[in-house]
Amino acid sequence: MMHVQAAENGNVEYAGNYNIEATGADNAAENNDGNVTTAAEGNAAAEEHIEICRLSARVADDKRRTRMNKKAMLEKQTWSDLPLELLHLIFCRLSLEDNIRSSIACKRWNTAAISVRVVNQSPWLMYFPKFGNMYEFYDPAQRKTYSLELPELYGSRVCYTKDGWLLLYRPRTNRVFFFNPFSREVVKLPRFELTYQIVAFSCAPAFNTCVVFTVRHISPTIVAISTCHPGATEWVTVNYQNRLPFVSSIWNKIVCCNGFFFCLSLTGWLGVFDLLDRTWNVLSLPPPKCPENFFEKNWWKGKFMLEHNGDILVIYTCSSESPIIYKLHRSNMFWQEMKTLDGMTLFASFLSSHSRTDLPGMMRNSVYFSKVRFFGKRCISYSLDDCRYYPRKQCHDWGEQDPFENIWIEPPEDLSSFI
Known part of the structure; x- marks a missing residue:
């Protein structure tokens, strides 16, 4: 009984061992299956990571190329593709020589330079001092003032x-x-x-x-x-x-x-x-129509006359009123009001007035008066394009001004001869 029991016990033990081993094998198989599954997931994750890295690199490369292209475009725009408005502002401040030199850079610059090219000098405003022999000359185009001693005029x-x-x-x-x-x-x-x-x-x-x-x-x-x-x-x-x-x-x-x-x-x-x-003949021509409020104190000081290419022009201005410009039609004998100067610039002063063409773009289609403000830096002008005075709200009461204190005069061709 004991042997059998032992055998049985042995068998039982063996069987138990077998069952245990089988169970372990099953567990091992399960563990192996688990390990295989984890490796597959890892490979997939690795491939996904690699793909993400590739995409990131591609995006970064595209961004770099875009930046380089934009930079190249900006570099080209700096010289050849500037807005025409900006080119006009630049070229209208250049001398005639610099304007011509700049115009050969490219077709776009040539067009902009020619449109504002200055082939004529603006007159200067000459001031007559109450004391002494030092006379000042104001250049409205350059906004500069020059001085010259003239004892001959004492x-x-x-x-x-x-x-x-x-x-x-x-x-x-x-x-x-x-x-x-x-x-x-x-x-x-x-x-x-x-x-x-x-x-x-x-x-x-x-x-x-x-x-x-x-x-x-x-x-x-x-x-x-x-x-x-x-x-x-x-x-x-x-x-x-x-x-x-x-x-x-x-x-x-x-x-x-x-x-x-x-x-x-x-x-x-x-x-x-x-x-x-x-x-001598007094024309049977009705006088030009005056602006409103013209006949105020010293109204006669706000009247100017000049000629341009055979035409007689008259300017009436009064305080804050917009100037009125007339052109004489001699054939039909009437004064025609001018709404535009067609690019011409007028320079009005009490004793004599002048006209100019082909001045800097910012000076065209305007009337410049014989009064300088802001410590000698800005000449009062009226733009027919903008229908306003410059500087803003700087219209002038001519009744306050001595008509003999200044006059417009043509400047010399060579500035170095007296500056």
Whole structure:
């Protein structure tokens, strides 16, 4: 029984051992299966990680290439693809020589440079000091002021300017003379009293056609016209009868154009003197319409006249009112209001006014007045494009200004000769 039992016990033990081993094998198999499953998942995760890295690298490479392309495009835009508005602002501030040099860079620059190219100089505003011999010249294009000592002008009063020449008058001696402030040339005229008269001349005194002209009021229907020329020994004065009333005074405006002197009276009537025939005629032409509130205190100081390419232009301005510009139509005998200057620039001062074309873009289609603000840095102007004054709210009350304190004059071609 014991053996059998033992055998049985042995068998039992063996069986138990077998069962245990089988169970362990099963567990091992399960463990092996588990290990195989974990490896597959790991491989998949590794492949996914590699793919993510590849995608990240590709994205980073694309971003790098995009940045490089943008940088290259920006570098090209810096020179050849700048906005036209910015190019205009740059080129309009360049001298003529620099403008021409810049225009050969590329087609786009050439177009922009030509559109604002300056082939004409703006006049300078010359100031007459109350004391001393130091005279200032303000350049509105460059916003610079130059000084020049001119003792030759001591005791004189400016009357008119044209072609870079001044016409001056010394009240104490009745001396009348031309003076070029840049060449220092002097051309004397016979003595003549010009205390209450406005004077003008046709061209520079170097030409044989130079004539000095003035008109004086005798009565509402009679004026005395006096003329002279360089080299003459005396003035020639002739009285003329007016068909229409013509009030001549120191507030008249005179302009010479195509052999005629045009004289705008205090009340806006236009008289014409023919240099060749020596005839005088007051045109039956209604005066230009004045702006509202024009007839205020010292209203006559806000009136200017000039010529441009054979046309006579009149400017009326009053305080904050927008200037009104008229052009004379001689064939149809009427004043036409101008809404645009077609790129032209006008320079208005009490004694003489001027016109220019082909100035910097920012100066075109504007009227520049003989008043400088902001410590001599900005000239008051009115833009017909923008319908406003510059600087903003800087319209000027002409009643406050001495009409003889400054005048527009053509600058010299070579600045180094006197600066």
